[in-house]
Amino acid sequence: MKRLFSALLSVSLILCVVGKGDAVWFEERHDYDQTSQSLGGFTWLGEDFVEVLDFRNYFDWYDTFVLDDFDPAAVGINWAELTVTHWGNISTKRRPELWIVSQQATNTLIGQLSPGCLCSWTTDTFSLSDGVISEMMSHNPWQLALILSEETGGLDLLKLDEASVYGDYQPVPEPTTVMLLGTGLVGFAVPRLRKKVKK
Numbered sequence: 731m732k733r734l735f736s737a738l739l740s741v742s743l744i745l746c747v748v749g750k751g752d753a754v755w756f757e758e759r760h761d762y763d764q765t766s767q768s769l770g771g772f773t774w775l776g777e778d779f780v781e782v783l784d785f786r787n788y789f790d791w792y793d794t795f796v797l798d799d800f801d802p803a804a805v806g807i808n809w810a811e812l813t814v815t816h817w818g819n820i821s822t823k824r825r826p827e828l829w830i831v832s833q834q835a836t837n838t839l840i841g842q843l844s845p846g847c848l849c850s851w852t853t854d855t856f857s858l859s860d861g862v863i864s865e866m867m868s869h870n871p872w873q874l875a876l877i878l879s880e881e882t883g884g885l886d887l888l889k890l891d892e893a894s895v896y897g898d899y900q901p902v903p904e905p906t907t908v909m910l911l912g913t914g915l916v917g918f919a920v921p922r923l924r925k926k927v928k929k
């Protein structure tokens with residue numbers, strides 16, 4: 731009976747630990763403003779922004795999101811999205827404009843910015859694929875390095891208000907949980923050892 735109780739206790743403690751801990755929310759947000767602007771000093775439709783100009787056929791603009799403040803510490807990212815709030819990306823017959831968002835390291839396409847309207851800011855949300863997320867986690871600290879590129883000719887003009895990488899992640903088990911696991915294993919092992927000794 732005692733052994734049965736001990737075994738049940740062990741199993742319940744182990745189950746307690748094996749069950750995944752609650753996922754934790756994370757967000758890294760870049761609120762762009764005019765600090766990096768040579769022409770700066772104004773807002774557009776109520777928002778501070780950085781202006782990305784392209785007079786060439788090929789143009790890349792870079793930004794890196796460093797994910798270095800997980801609290802509690804992270805084991806892995808479960809899912810993540812990227813949002814970009816922009817104005818521009820307006821195509822005319824004479825002047826095509828198509829801004830593309832990619833992951834820098836592997837040049838993986840994340841998505842295209844949707845066509846802008848002149849009247850308001852546009853926010854696009856991109857779901858990050860497992861491949862993009864695992865590439866992010868191959869850096870120390872984890873990071874998402876973005877490229878915004880525009881490869882058509884003519885003048886292209888994009889204003890960026892903000893961009894954000896967010897999602898949820900699996901935290902490392904807390905020490906108390908690890909101790910519980912230890913206790914559970916001991917509870918499980920001791921009766922077995924006793925049984926062996928008796929034999």
Ligand SMILES: [Ca+2]
Pocket residue numbers: 784785786787788789880881882883884886
């Ligand atoms: Ca271009």
Ligand SMILES: [Ca+2]
Pocket residue numbers: 825826827828880881882883884885886
């Ligand atoms: Ca163009």
Ligand SMILES: [Ca+2]
Pocket residue numbers: 761762763777778779890891892
């Ligand atoms: Ca802004």
